[in-house]
Amino acid sequence: MSHPGDGEPSPQETAWEVLCSSGFLGLRRFWVLSAVCKDLYSLREDHSPQGIAGVLSNRALSSQNSRRELQSLLQHCVDKDDVRGLRQLLAVPGMTGRFPGLFERAFAKTSVKCAAFLCEEQYVKGQIAPSVDIQNSLSGMTVEMLSVLIEKGALSPSAWVREKNLWRPLLTLLIETHNFECARFLLDRGARVDVWEHQNDSNSEKFESEGFTLPRAREFRTPLFSLVGEVAPLRRGDGLFNREAPNSDSESDEGGVDNTKAAARLRGLALLKLMLRAAKERGVLGWLSEDREIYQRSRGPLEVSVLVIACLAHDEEVFDLLICAGVAANQRCEAGLTAVRCVVDFGNEEDVSMLEKLADAGADLERKFPDTHTPLTLACRWRKEKAVEFLLKRGVDCARR
Template structure:
């Protein structure tokens, strides 16, 4: 009898494997390997909850996990594995995080016809929602555009909440040139257009996304800026600039330098206003990140600003 009770309570290999999957510790590669061990486990790939394929979503919190997905999609294209690609795209909000998959397929594996058919359909859906490249914005051209003009374009749906920009990063001299794909939300934050970014957020911009960069001559893509971390970087820059203006004003004491001091004070007030608008956006962005489950996501990306900064 004891033996029978023990057999009743013991778990088989598949049950153990399912428990490991549900724990979320496997990551993308680990999940794909363990789910190939049996027909029963293979069905987990069709389960987008945390008990199946959805368990890999925990990996998006880390750069290595986000980067691993690009390698997975490249393998799908390489072997024209339409089934795996379709299962991947079924994950919630996944297409918002990985733009330009069609562009990647056409440049690397244009003969992957089964995957091409799936991506054409997906791209058609996203194009209809305005979620591909913004027709008006590239991140290096945001600076001269007034906030009011940007807000008007957002209000009139000329700039869509989840569109992307493409352009070169501001790499330091001597570095390999990089191409960066930025969510428009990140582009606005990088350009310190905080009011426009808040308007975009209220229009439904996703925050559980990141920028992607690709070095010249390399096919690998690396995750970069997160919207929340981009804002933290920008606010830190503003505080640093405010401190510098205070130091410079204290140095300028002569009456002959009165005009210069007045200009420095004007600059300080301008920075203070920017900071207030940035803090307002920070409150909204933090709430949105918490609701989207990405408040704990980490980045280690400079996007051409020199050495990378860790943001958690």
């Protein structure tokens, strides 16, 4: 946007670069504006944080709605056989391998140019699991079998499985069948954690309409959310479990089921440590997602952090791992929900220890929520004496309203 020969960028160029790199602009606005402005159009080819790579960074994709926008735009490009737009989006580092259904869509829409582009080996090889009933085989899948499939090029560590009209990462499906050994093998082989479940038929025709709003859906879960959701229920009702692996006939012994769950939970927690490390490296610890637990506790679907999910599950062990990994204790989710509010609103008296750890990690104990409540007023409302006592000891202002 600066003129040839200029030594410094123009103020307009600097402003647009800031908007792109901050994620404030959003993909839909960026795409529409760059389509009508020749200078801005060049940012579609700019893979630096100041160009399209900033708009599509993992930080910018933290909300489900931003991920929906990306998916809808890709499908719009395929439907219109806009191979140039498709290439611009998929050329952004990290984009390829996230959308396995694009080639199938191009074939169905007879989008010849997009189909030819997507046929390139780098976009399709090993992305989709072999055409067998793999889902019913996942619980019994062995590391040896996975190793053969990957070594022979039949499967990628970041492969996808189609479940009706939903594309799901193989890593997520292994987690949901509690096959944590194979899930760990995939993670060690480079399986991606910055991917999400998604449908293959969203209405891309509405992408460019002025009043475009994306429908809510229960997909878009990441492997990290799935893992936390599966590990927490393996905890015994009293929150304690036998840390010794069960013997071969434990299933028939009294308490054998609990021992089996305990062993599975230990494997799941070990996998969680590795996945948190990978998620931190990819910059997706702060991603939000809807989760089935929040449906049971709130009036409707909300996008929440993985830390909120751990609080809802009253799982302090998972909670500790998340805090140690660097998940933000003060992150605001949809409707202003925070981990502090979750503990005070939905927790029990024993969960006050999580409240203490949140405070030590920098959580705001005096934040006023959208409904005008503060943590202290909520604790008083629900008559949670331990929480009230802790908040007062921490010097929370009693007069604040």
